[in-house]
Amino acid sequence: MLASPEAARFVLINQAHLFKPTYPKSKEKLIGPSALFFHQGEYHLRLRKLVQGSLYPENIRKLVPDIEALTVSALDSWADGRVIKTYNEMKKLSFEVGIMAIFGHLEPHYKEELKKNYFIVDKGYNSFPTNLPGTRYNKAVKARKRLGEILNKITRETKEKKLVEKDLLSSLLNYSKDGKGETLNEDQIGDNIIGILFAAQDTTASAMTWVVKYLHDNPKLLEAVKAEQKEIYQSNGNGKSHLTWNQTRNMPITHKVILESLRMASIISFTFREAVTDVEYKGYLIPKGWKVMPLFRNIHHNPEFFDEPQKFDPTRFEYDGPLKPNTFMPFGSGVHACPGNELAKLEMLILVHHLTSHFRYEVVGSESGIQYGPFPVPLNGLPARFWKEECAN
Template identity: 75%
Template sequence: MDGIFAYILVLLLFFLSCAFLKKQNRKPETSAKLPPGSMGWPYIGETLQFYSQNPNVFFAAKQKRYGEIFKTKILGCPCVMLASPEAARYVLVTQAHLFKPTYPKSKERLIGPSALFFQQGGYHMHLRKLVQNSLSLESLRKLVPDIEALALSAMNSWGNGTVINTFNEMKRFSFEVGILTIFGHLDTHLREELKKNYWMVDSGYNSFPNSIPGSRYQKALLARKRLGKILSDIICERKKMKLLEKDLLGCLLNQKDEKGEILTDDQIADNIIGVLFAAQDTTGSVMTWVVKYLHDDPKLLEAVKAEQKAIYESNEEGNLPLTWNQTRNMPITHKVVLESLRMASIISFPFREAVVDVEYKGFLIPKGWKAMPLFRNIHHNPEFFPDPQNFNPSRFEVAPKPNTFMPFGSGVHACPGNELAKLEILVMIHHLVTKFRWEVVGSQSGIQYGPFPVPLHGLPARFCRESTSYNYKAT
């Protein structure tokens, strides 16, 4: 009995020692608790609710019930949503090192793991500098005539009275601007091959990831492989020519990092596709909303037409090309673009993931959880933008308060192509209002998501060319 008792005592001491050591090695406990909120159904969380209603309604209801910090579960991920300018600055700027950009692996495979917006640290900063160099204001100044030519080409098929899908047309225009920015003037055959395979990748980007042959996702993966081969051939040819071009491809090819190393062909290809993805849907969405907002406000449309008509006439009735200085001197139109960015809030929130347990304002953001600053809520907060549901460009006659207007993000991961996006939108508006009248066909309300919000059915509209005798009265 004594032996059994001694054995039990040794075991007891052993487990007590283990428990003590475990307690000693445990991270200090925090008094912080999870934010209030609902996690919804198992696994899917509140994804269905989020995608089945206006995001303004979904997030505003959450904020009203729980406050500016609340939890939810979207796309299978536990999330902490942050709806204040201070929180956005905390996650994206001052404490950005505590949060990493994160995307589903299925989407990473289609774009490429080396793309800029999947990265952080030194590699990210090096890539970002290269992209910014190719999109400098001086580079954009030289692109104005080419962007204008692309806009005119995109509009060639408009104006015959047929109904077009505005969003699809704007996406095509944005894609062509992206190709121009990346490659300069690319061979027609290569551009068409890029376009064909890119659209296949794009169509499968938001499809359910699976290994079923013939599914949209698998077709997208195959198209991505073909894209890689096409880009490899373009890169190889550019290397042979040894040109010091200032387009994005030239910047990616001709720059070395601090260790004297150059990017691999795969890294270059991933970033080219990443730039196309970042630019196309978002800019196309904004331009579609601009068409709708101007259509819905005849008085504003008249003011924009008058401003653009003055430029049109100074260019000898459109016989001279737009200039960089003219695009920088469109005050009414520029405020329309800014208000469209605020109202539409194409990027509702950026995806960030806590790399450690983070305590913010007494709440815990656990390691591995998503931390998402709610740009949309901030942009629609009446404290910063009075009467936020009213489309009112004049509100931008005064600069917004810091961290309250972030259509292109903030911090080291802010969109480096924001000036390019605004430029192509301004060029498009100039030719839209000086050459066309249009009417929206079908329902003039409603939003669809794919995943970015666009007017219902891509805003079907009938465009008619203005008569030779220019009439700038609103229709």
């Protein structure tokens, strides 16, 4: 277990070729063995370049109006005074955004089929992997098979239409142009789509839930964020015109709240690697085949790097100088660092914009705590009530 920035850099960056990603076989089976993050070397790098390319700011900036529409529609659907489990609703929202980033505009019947089966796989993903009929894992394996079939259909149709879109599926279909003439087969495309959805959905949903919780727990900060967002909302004629990409780039207080939420919650608390050969680090031997875990959360909560680490304090990101290298890694680091980090932050900025500028909410119940599923989520998924603010403001 590695809890120092230097050791994390050694494993994730400097000597990354000596450590391969490693996941339980049961999980690999549900996602699909060709998903990029199970791999090292050439195949991983080429796929990663494609995925990263379609998630570059110049591409995701076009998604702002669609993400905004999905976010407003989600908030509207919660805002009837009933108690909802914030995390569950955030999962639905991050799924919709994930689907949109991958496929662009997908026919509703395909979306419904994907959603139904994806959520069965999601339920079985962290269950005990016995493949007996009736178990969650068994249901998930079956749903995964159906997902593969639906994805193959969508892929074939997209190929026939020869769409020149910049979404992720089109990038995967263009794999050959980028490499040596080979293309990805349908299963490889399917595995990567499921892999990206899995990497994107729970993580972003958990992060958004924590932002809502931290803002609720820090009323002064919530007021400051509200003021920042209301100004933008009013300059858009109280929502008559759409939020723009440039406006999302100019939300300094909200941006720091998001960074601090990512540090505090450390959603990906650590990652796993496996030594592919005997490795020596500072006089210690890491034998071939041993697992190595860089512990992001421990680094994020080390007072040597973050003063009073248990305090939620976004101003810590105002320091003039940059943070010490490899001390802030909510999105990992090195060859497997998260290619979706800008999209995730964009989703959060848009959510906070609408939530604080013309909605209100209250957390229900006084119990505070964390649940791991396996990502940390506020207890019971943060039950809360949402409503629309009166137009007079």
